[in-house]
Amino acid sequence: MSRASAFNEAQRPLFDPDEAVVQPLPQGRLPSYIADHRRRLRERFMSGGPDALPDYEMLELVLFRAIPRRDVKPLARALLDEFGDFNHVLSAAPERLARVKGVGEAVVTELKIVEAAAHRLARARVLKRHVISSWDAVLDYCRTTMAHREIEQFRVLYLDRKNTLIADEEQARGTVDHVPVYPREIAKRALELNASALILVHNHPSGDPTPSQADIDMTARIEAACVALGMTLHDHLIIGKSRELSFRGEGYL
Structure with missing residues (x-):
């Protein structure tokens, strides 16, 4: 056998492939x-x-x-x-x-x-408190729970005669640009809770809190139902991504 052929027969991989397998870390080690x-x-x-x-x-x-x-x-x-x-x-x-x-x-x-x-945490800051005097906390709660939602959500804050929040309930969920709202169901629930006033809240996933005509019309129907039952509709808040709109503040109520 020639020296060249002997050298060729002696060639081996530098590393054994079996030795290059990465082993998982033992349990408990980081x-x-x-x-x-x-x-x-x-x-x-x-x-x-x-x-x-x-x-x-x-x-x-x-x-x-x-x-x-x-x-x-x-x-x-x-x-x-x-x-x-x-x-x-x-x-x-x-x-x-x-x-x-x-x-x-x-x-x-x-x-x-x-x-x-x-x-x-945000809800605890407003529940069982006088809502009108805790308005910043109410806005913070609404932003926390609704500003970043990908679909429209409609909530109702029910207040007693002292304007203390007694219930916060989701009334409906919808699509990216619409949520079905039923004034009769809202009025019925208010009577069950013995509520004296309401605050409506819904979000606009687009980020723009400008009310649509449908928002305005729906709010007017709920306000009429409240008046008929001797209740007060304090406000309707539309929550956008970086700001909110108050129907009361903008003159819609």
């Missing part, structure tokens, strides 16, 4: 760079509050709990690319969230828990 990043984010949040973090880092803090052993920054970026900002991610419908690659049931659940907590 790469140090991810653990350090999470620790720094938490420290910045606790020392500076939410204003110290941009949207994608706030979203990372939420995702940490749902995805404990993976870098969640790419998913946070993907969610913001899809929905625009932190608020829109939280308020997105579960089925839309699930379409984003990397989003599973745990992520959807965690986002919806945070959304529900924000709604409850």
Whole structure:
């Protein structure tokens, strides 16, 4: 056998392919760079509050709990690319969230828990309180619960004789530009609650709170029903993405 042929027979791959397989991390271990990043984010949040973090880092803090052993920054970026900002991610419908690659049931659940907590906190600031003297809190609650919705939602705030909020109920959900409203059902519910006054609230997913003619006509019908029953319609608020419109303030009531 020649020296050349012997050399050819001795050639081997530099690395055995079997040795190049990436092994998963053992259970319970987290790469140090991810653990350090999470620790720094938490420290910045606790020392500076939410204003110290941009949207994608706030979203990372939420995702940490749902995805404990993976870098969640790419998913946070993907969610913001899809929905625009932190608020829109939280308020997105579960089925839309699930379409984003990397989003599973745990992520959807965690986002919806945070959304529900924000709604409850805002609601607690107005429930059982004198609404007229807590108007800023009422507006804040309406913005928190409705400004970032992708479909129209119609809510009714029922007040007692002292203008204390006794119930906040969703009356209807609709499409991106329409929601069915039934004045008779609103009046019936007001009687059941022994309410003396109402505030109507609905959102415009387009972001523009300018009332349509249908909004104006519907409000007039509800006001007529209130007058017939001896109740007061204090206002109808339309919530846009960055501002709201008051029927009372604009002279529609």
